[in-house]
Amino acid sequence: MSDEDGRVPLPRDREDDYSRSAATARAEFLSERTGAGLEHVGSYSFDPAILTGNVEHFIGVAQVPIGGAGPLLVNGEHAKGEFYVPLATAEGTLVASYNRGMKLLHEAGGVTTTVMDDAMQRAPSFIFPSAREARAFGEWLTENLEEIRAAAEVTTTAGKLRDIEQYSASRILYTRFNYTTGDAAGQNLTGKATQAACRWITENYEGIEHFFLESNFATDKKSSQVNMLRTRGKRVVAEATIPNELLERHMHASSELMFKARQVSNLGGFMSGVNNNGAHSANGITAMFIATGQDAAIVATYGGGTGLATQRECLEMLGCYGAGKVRKFAEIVAATVLCGELSLGSAVVAEEWVDAHDIYGRNR
């Protein structure tokens, strides 16, 4: 069955598209047309009915290997104690490297974590015939925050409109509608709430030439200076104090040399225009996020992929499935990241450290 222009889309089951048979039909269609066997893709252990709202045209699964790391010792406000962390990855040494960091920091007394800020946003822009009208609208926006909040919050129980930031350029007013979103990542929630708010705004304010629900100021799924400054998601700090002796014993590095390396890499990052001055946080975050069904870069313990079969099990392994757990989960992610930073950071200097000891004598 092809489109008007001869294009043959994947078959769909109009009765029940979230069934094994529908998935199998699609997989067979694909095997036929592409020659690829899809036996492994077709091997999954759950009922596709749970996928409603998570994926369309389901054909099977990617089986991403999970390695276990830990125990990770966390001294958080929400996460307290030891955790075994599931890391879904195909990058050799990643799990071992994070595990090595966890061992080091366990011996050093654990990782202290603090959630510093929490905000999710949608960022509509409003265009006016001239800058003066944009400025006037900005003042009106400030004055009418209560009513805008009411209009937004009609659409959600979990989301609360915290504030609206304004950024002015030309005859455009860019805004950021900042929400707290409870246990959900909140991207859909903030979208709907802001859409409702914008509807109220356009009905109650005359003279908006155009508005767009998004104009690169929430910078969803992208890194940005504004999000580094103003927070998107959870802002968590992970801290630890590590005796030099532990670094030397476990990491074959010294704190002095690691500090020096950090100086050089911070300057390097400033020049290269890098989006964060860490070593490889994306490695650990992505691996935890795939394992636990998170959306890229935004944590949640409810909604999204968190309820899928393996993903839910991984959240449960951390004691983080369900209501009231999102900050706990965010703290564990941050603590995990710190372990990986230390592990890679020390590996970078270890060779020189070894060389130095060869030269200066300790290894002779």
Next chain:
Amino acid sequence: MSDEDGRVPLPRDREDDYSRSAATARAEFLSERTGAGLEHVGSYSFDPAILTGNVEHFIGVAQVPIGGAGPLLVNGEHAKGEFYVPLATAEGTLVASYNRGMKLLHEAGGVTTTVMDDAMQRAPSFIFPSAREARAFGEWLTENLEEIRAAAEVTTTAGKLRDIEQYSASRILYTRFNYTTGDAAGQNLTGKATQAACRWITENYEGIEHFFLESNFATDKKSSQVNMLRTRGKRVVAEATIPNELLERHMHASSELMFKARQVSNLGGFMSGVNNNGAHSANGITAMFIATGQDAAIVATYGGGTGLATQRECLEMLGCYGAGKVRKFAEIVAATVLCGELSLGSAVVAEEWVDAHDIYGRNR
């Protein structure tokens, strides 16, 4: 069995840690200690023996649902014709949205793709007692490129050292060793080759105070201005020409309004300091990368996770498994991204478009 400090690590099988029994032992250990059932995580269809080099402390898999999108019509230099694209995701509407864009661009005649550049790097920094010595070293580096290349390429058959870029700051010389890496993503390859090169350098050049194999100038797993300027991985352009009539019919948007929205979001992105001016390329890239076993942001058709069970099937579905396919794969990824950009880009303006037609009459 616990560490000296009472820490209990995951059990390992000293005989054969890449076996079902070793994985099961670990899963049971975790279930016991955390109370989480790991039935689904333990459901996988392949022999863990294939995981050597991909993961440590294997406990099972994340089953990430894959939706099929397509057919996508690509007019590339390497990818030619129709492709069905596997997208591993738990974000509802993502597959449908990319599919919608593929349908539009199919009818518009397909996506033209061009690989513009290809480079993978490791970026050592060299520190000297003073700037003048750093400058002298830079000159020596240029003069001795051939020998450095020889030293680097001893370690690899696929990797070729293309050139060494120099960036100077203070008494540090930052470098980028740029390689082509054949079908591999090449991160390990470039690491080993550059390490060998640095060994040759430090043996043949006196007066280097320190060197670090990496100092935030390759910006691996991070976005950066230097990589936007100089390329890390494959730089691919995807192009299409879309009649306004198609946009109106399929996307309920107009090219004029989409262009206007793009103006506003480009300015927004400049102000917000966003790392790319697109809409949500990370969504499609991540979904394809999970499905096909890629490392974050870097494509390969050989090595890494590309040989795993489901991942290989997904590459085969695209006709991209194995030797000589990496540029073809990169072109399909780029074409997929364009479809998603158009789909989300038009959704952003669609509401206003609909409103505009309500007001101005076409929808009355």
Next chain:
Amino acid sequence: MSDEDGRVPLPRDREDDYSRSAATARAEFLSERTGAGLEHVGSYSFDPAILTGNVEHFIGVAQVPIGGAGPLLVNGEHAKGEFYVPLATAEGTLVASYNRGMKLLHEAGGVTTTVMDDAMQRAPSFIFPSAREARAFGEWLTENLEEIRAAAEVTTTAGKLRDIEQYSASRILYTRFNYTTGDAAGQNLTGKATQAACRWITENYEGIEHFFLESNFATDKKSSQVNMLRTRGKRVVAEATIPNELLERHMHASSELMFKARQVSNLGGFMSGVNNNGAHSANGITAMFIATGQDAAIVATYGGGTGLATQRECLEMLGCYGAGKVRKFAEIVAATVLCGELSLGSAVVAEEWVDAHDIYGRNR
């Protein structure tokens, strides 16, 4: 008379160092030691007594040539009507180029200007033993704004502490103390007020490990993303509508081609990481600022160099000397910048425009 280490500093007059004789003594000293004649430097028309607070070790003046441009037609809220603009520069064609833009925009009906925001800041950072203590301090800061404001405003009549922004990183709380500063540029004023505020803070809050009055968050004399987002000085928008016919007649360019050029240069600027997407605003701003005694990038009509002999005359030429004029002056600067942008922007495309007409016929 030399220092202990043989260094011979410039002579100073302990009685009256702001006199012609003191200046002449220094100039003669310099001539003797360097062989340079300083006749022109020594030619100035004012009494050095007025320089107290503006310069130390006065030796004479740089005579920077001023060209007059205009009339510039401004439709501001504070600047209304025609202005002749003094531009101090040694860059040939600069005055002519700005003048050309003023002519164009005069015929187009003038430049509409709007002051969108107004803030001057000092940005102390506070360091704590841990992130949690930094977070607690941030909450305390919010709760005690009134008392902090009182402590700050004791030191100034013109300055008002508008708000304190907080930016969190690691165990540091960066802040921006935002002030309005009346007719003064306000850099000293904000420094003193914030110092007083910090003294109050450190006396009333225990547990601050260190604080620094400035840590690269006010980014004085530097461009930064945070200032583009949040304003330092006056944020002014200048707007005009120009019929294509005028562009073609005066600028030998077309609005279509200029728009196309702007698209390309905006993308170029995004990639190159430029600090603003204009053409050459620094040219006009610097020339006006030298003429009128401004500090780099920050406007004032009172204090600083605005009362010096020639500088005051130039401000008077604009009707901007003294109290209540700073927004008027800011509007004239913004309008001037727009004229220069159009003039250079059209010159960039003019050659191709001429070529296009040679090819396509209009010039045959």
Next chain:
Amino acid sequence: MSDEDGRVPLPRDREDDYSRSAATARAEFLSERTGAGLEHVGSYSFDPAILTGNVEHFIGVAQVPIGGAGPLLVNGEHAKGEFYVPLATAEGTLVASYNRGMKLLHEAGGVTTTVMDDAMQRAPSFIFPSAREARAFGEWLTENLEEIRAAAEVTTTAGKLRDIEQYSASRILYTRFNYTTGDAAGQNLTGKATQAACRWITENYEGIEHFFLESNFATDKKSSQVNMLRTRGKRVVAEATIPNELLERHMHASSELMFKARQVSNLGGFMSGVNNNGAHSANGITAMFIATGQDAAIVATYGGGTGLATQRECLEMLGCYGAGKVRKFAEIVAATVLCGELSLGSAVVAEEWVDAHDIYGRNR
């Protein structure tokens, strides 16, 4: 005498516009129309005839007060020995602050300076119907460098086309034509040479849709990441080693506290997106540039404003006027900047340093 639209431009002398009488006529015209006296502006000591090529519609001068700082001790490759530095400014304490730093570094043995790189550019962009054609053009550009160089260098004796960098985006090829420019700043020189090169290119290469001589990739008069990476003008490093004892005695600061402050301000600058991680280099650079007739941010000892009356005297004071002096001048500027950085940097920590000593005893 007014334009068609009633606009009254400044009077010009068709016989000789660079004369006292022409300048006086304009000044009188301005006084009449604006009510401002221009006695001081009209007080200058040179013959306006020398201004041809430097300014249009000359009306007089800005007399910017110059303070002398020094002696500054430089251990450069081009600048060797003691220098007295003219700083044109109206910002109180600026001269004293730089002078304080010069005194400190004199006692510490002087400032070592090194010119690391030297490049001036014009950055044309070339637009094609598609990315593939842009790529093909890039290859052609590389292959034809010799002929392009020849075409460019016909227009100049001082300028040498070093290389052409390529940056690819969409169907556009951005380039940077890098030149060395001898003693001139070289902005006009590179403009003319690149224009000639582009003419040769467009005559010898078919299929360029558009080209623009500049598209925000040279980022003239603007700071940018690409210029921080690749150099525009002279890249100079200034170094010094300062015993802590000197810092304590002269600056009332300690090297330990200054280092700590630098850590915090470097992180602050990374977050705020500042264009350079120094303290206030623009202060010293601008003051020296006004005194010596430089164009903003680009040094020269020949051409531009360097031959004007007072400006030439100031260059002569530094032994930097005329041929073969530009690197010497660049080194003196860099050394001056370092003195100012230290002076302000230590002032930022001095208060805490004093407080610390009050608390901990040294000042009791």
